Amino acid sequence: MMVFILVMSLHGLQSMITELLPEFSVGGLGVSIGPFWFVAMSVVLLFRSFWACLAIPVGGIVFGEILIGDFSALGAVEGLVVITTSWFFAMSLVTDPSDVKQIAAVGFLAKAMEETAAWFIDVGKFYVGVEELEAISWLPETVWATEGMGALIQIVVAGIVFGAVPTLFLYPRLRGKIEPLLGMRSAGGRDGPMFTRSSLKRLVAWVGLLPVAFAVETLSETSGGLITFTPEFVETYGQTFLFVPIAAAALIAFGLVAYRQRKVEGGV
Template identity: 50%
Template sequence: MDRSSWFSFEQGDMTIFIFVMALSGLQYAITEIIPGFDVGPLEIGVGDFIFIPIVLVLLFRTFWAALAVPVGEIVFEDILLGDFNGLGVMEDLLLVSTAFFFAALLLRDPENRVQLAVVVLIAEGLNEFLAMFVDVGKVYVGVEELEAVPGLPESVLVLEGVDFAVQMAITGILFGVVPALYLYPKLHGKIEPLLGMEPYRGTPGASMLEGFSWKAATMALIAFPLAFAFAAAGEAGFGFNIVWEAEFLETYGQPFILVPVAVAAAVALVVWQLAKRRSA
């Protein structure tokens, strides 16, 4: 598949979408198992294994692969765990897909490890930065309560800023850049042909600025207010919101987390086997 546009939906894109969705959902489900811990008002833990979805998006380089990342969370975490908020999930759907899409455009030289590291940090940083201001906005418009720290009555900016720094260190670097620098070169040029796509060769020595797209930048600018509007509407309990709260974890306990893990792994394995058989 020789792609002419990031947005064109060509033969094989559905396979890639489902494959990325399943593997992204798998990592979201697994991170649910890993416990976090509180340091004062902050909750510190593994946000996501971001290296899995960002490497997949960089390999397949389609907007649909970027969109599949938050869809994986919605399907294999929110729905299968019985905690779905229709308006609430729109925040991640808009911000994650836009951040990954925008960042992936900037990778122009797949052999440049510095460029790869910066792109991974941009993907995580842009998502966290926009999500931070969505959370701040919800407090200031009054749809979410301020969790103030004693002595810091206006601490929402401080808390969100510290949380941003923590997530960038843990999710962005430890579970983002470090494994991505190993995984992307190992998979590049090997996994794409099995799913019917030509590997991206890029341009040796090309600058990241050559990948900057005003269309993608405009998408990010539009995604932010839309994400805030959906998130605020969800917190305010608007009547047109679709909410499903089966709360399977509370009903069946932590072992139930193995259900979405098993389902996501099975879907990814089936898609992989079918793709390999088709390419043989």
């Protein structure tokens, strides 16, 4: 539970901070600078648990949707499924947690899997007619290229520039320092190949759950979000309202660490 709350709040914090940053254009495609994925890569791969993986999309939902007043229950399912399963598979490949290059590569793979899955889902929504995507009218197959280019740019920007590369520097500085604050030991390595039977099961789960994520996302586009919360605080109060979820996430993250540190130092 401590790990879940920490990852959720840290990811929510950096996601909201990057929301304040402007987008830029690459070849006519809008690209957001964030999230700064090296935060999730470094912290999640310290603990390597299912709950740490689940905390990434939950952090985005709580701080990036609910607290800013733009939440759709069905619309949140895609992220929950795709992000969680992508990270859960990728972390199974770690054999040597002290090998920073392996950690960075695994984090990049998780982000690449996430963007690839989102690419397929977005194209699928075009083919079933629930969303209009950019494509040449007489050649709808170009949607694969336009959406694929957007996914590729995000993989490079979020997966490498703001993901794997900073992780090379941040992860070794956190390992062995964050875990004791939560009263935990550093996750150990294992012998054998990176890809194991457990990895195969997780990869099969990733593939098998993609149609589920697609079906629910399509349903959300056609029949609403089932449960929605849309007071749209940012539209009402402006960008300064983003400091509310930023403050909430920071308070939870640093408050949790301070609380656990006192417990550990007190021998509890």
